[in-house]
Amino acid sequence: MDQNSEVNQDELIIKQQKEIEKEISEQFALISEQLPVDSLNNEYVDDPVYKQKVEDISKKYRFIRKVRPDGNCFYRGFGFTILEYLIKNKDEFTKFREIVEDSKAKLLQLNFPQFTIDDFYDTIMEVINRVEPKDDNQEIVLEELYKLFNEQAYSDYVVVYLRLITSGKLQEDADFYSNFIEGNYTSLSDFCKKEVEPMYKESDHIHIIAICAALGCAVRVEYMDRGSHTEVIAHDFPESTNNPPIFLLYRPNHYDILYK
Amino acid sequence: MTSPSERRLRKEFLELIKNPIPGVIIDGEKIEKNINEWNVTIIGAEGTIYQGETFELQFLFNDKYPFDSPSVVFIGKNIPEHSHIYSNGHICLSILSQDWTPALSVGAVCLSIRSMLSSATKKERPPDDLIYTKTCSKNPKKTKWFFHDDNV
Numbered sequence: 310m311d312q313n314s315e316v317n318q319d320e321l322i323i324k325q326q327k328e329i330e331k332e333i334s335e336q337f338a339l340i341s342e343q344l345p346v347d348s349l350n351n352e353y354v355d356d357p358v359y360k361q362k363v364e365d366i367s368k369k370y371r372f373i374r375k376v377r378p379d380g381n382c383f384y385r386g387f388g389f390t391i392l393e394y395l396i397k398n399k400d401e402f403t404k405f406r407e408i409v410e411d412s413k414a415k416l417l418q419l420n421f422p423q424f425t426i427d428d429f430y431d432t433i434m435e436v437i438n439r440v441e442p443k444d445d446n447q448e449i450v451l452e453e454l455y456k457l458f459n460e461q462a463y464s465d466y467v468v469v470y471l472r473l474i475t476s477g478k479l480q481e482d483a484d485f486y487s488n489f490i491e492g493n494y495t496s497l498s499d500f501c502k503k504e505v506e507p508m509y510k511e512s513d514h515i516h517i518i519a520i521c522a523a524l525g526c527a528v529r530v531e532y533m534d535r536g537s538h539t540e541v542i543a544h545d546f547p548e549s550t551n552n553p554p555i556f557l558l559y560r561p562n563h564y565d566i567l568y569k
Numbered sequence: 570m571t572s573p574s575e576r577r578l579r580k581e582f583l584e585l586i587k588n589p590i591p592g593v594i595i596d597g598e599k600i601e602k603n604i605n606e607w608n609v610t611i612i613g614a615e616g617t618i619y620q621g622e623t624f625e626l627q628f629l630f631n632d633k634y635p636f637d638s639p640s641v642v643f644i645g646k647n648i649p650e651h652s653h654i655y656s657n658g659h660i661c662l663s664i665l666s667q668d669w670t671p672a673l674s675v676g677a678v679c680l681s682i683r684s685m686l687s688s689a690t691k692k693e694r695p696p697d698d699l700i701y702t703k704t705c706s707k708n709p710k711k712t713k714w715f716f717h718d719d720n721v
Contacts (some may be wrong), residue, residue, distance in 0.1 A: 422676070425671070428580075462573060508636060
């Protein structure tokens with residue numbers, strides 16, 4: 310019957326989505342080891358446009374760390390690379406921790422319910438405290454960071470909290486950010502509920518601007534797409550930054566981490 | 570050892586006992602027996618077309634909660650007659666599928682459903698009620714909902 314086939318299709322689509330998710334999670338670590346950046350060539354064997362761009366990026370960066378392509382890659386990659394940077398630059402670590410500590414009170418002011426926020430806040434603070442750099446422990450805490458970000462229970466909780474921080478910043482400065490929202494949203498808070506807070510929703514410029522502003526960070530994103538130029542295009546967030554210390558590679562719908 | 574999903578549900582349970590939501594009653598005894606299955610009574614708000622009526626919601630949670638949304642349906646004899654609620658109890662509400670976030674909670678879902686009921690001006694079923702209820706899966710999470718109107 311027609312009617313039946315219609316519904317079976319729903320179940321089929323969902324089943325297929327689950328299978329794809331499973332395949333992705335078996336194939337990709339949440340965060341990979343550092344790989345030589347020219348290993349990207351393996352993905353573009355017969356693709357001259359991208360090969361040329363890989364060549365360009367190989368001149369500027371030495372390593373890449375792949376992030377699982379599950380829609381959370383921006384937050385996961387950003388969170389990992391910022392903490393990795395702070396471990397290596399421990400003067401800035403304490404300030405960052407204070408900013409994250411203060412973020413909870415701001416979220417509560419914006420009417421996020423405390424008992425749901427607590428879990429995510431406690432987990433991100435636990436991660437931050439467990440990777441705190443002290444004299445001589447850099448290697449150990451870097452290893453710990455890698456382990457924690459590959460453990461779903463920690464990694465996903467951090468992603469949730471970074472999404473909440475982003476949403477909080479967008480709503481806090483709603484007058485500014487609402488100028489950049491396009492599409493069918495009744496308000497900035499509606500946008501946040503649909504495009505920022507749910508897991509697996511991808512991130513765009515506005516998310517990056519907001520999270521950098523909220524955490525006092527700067528990041529350079531290298532954009533690599535099918536466009537006609539032969540080079541990848543760098544975009545710094547915030548725009549006024551001189552040489553941001555952390556780097557992400559953007560390919561359509563996906564972010565990975567880059568290293569000089 | 571309790572799993573993270575159970576810990577979270579216990580926390581929500583305690584929170585709802587400490588700070589009950591008006592018009593929302595949870596069946597604590599049942600929850601004590603099985604934390605992954607909650608029955609919640611929703612009382613139609615005063616001054617709305619559901620005033621004086623009570624409805625029963627069933628929440629089912631899996632071990633991925635709160636990353637996975639709960640499965641939420643109306644059960645029992647009285648299924649509210651509403652343009653987003655099918656006669657089999659399934660509810661078309663975006664936060665129960667694509668707009669679910671781990672910062673939402675049982676309480677937030679109840680509030681949303683109560684406000685969805687309160688804003689209705691006419692008792693009617695969704696236009697595709699007959700087809701949908703004949704053919705859908707028992708689990709509303711196996712339906713790919715698409716949302717026509719967020720304002721109701």
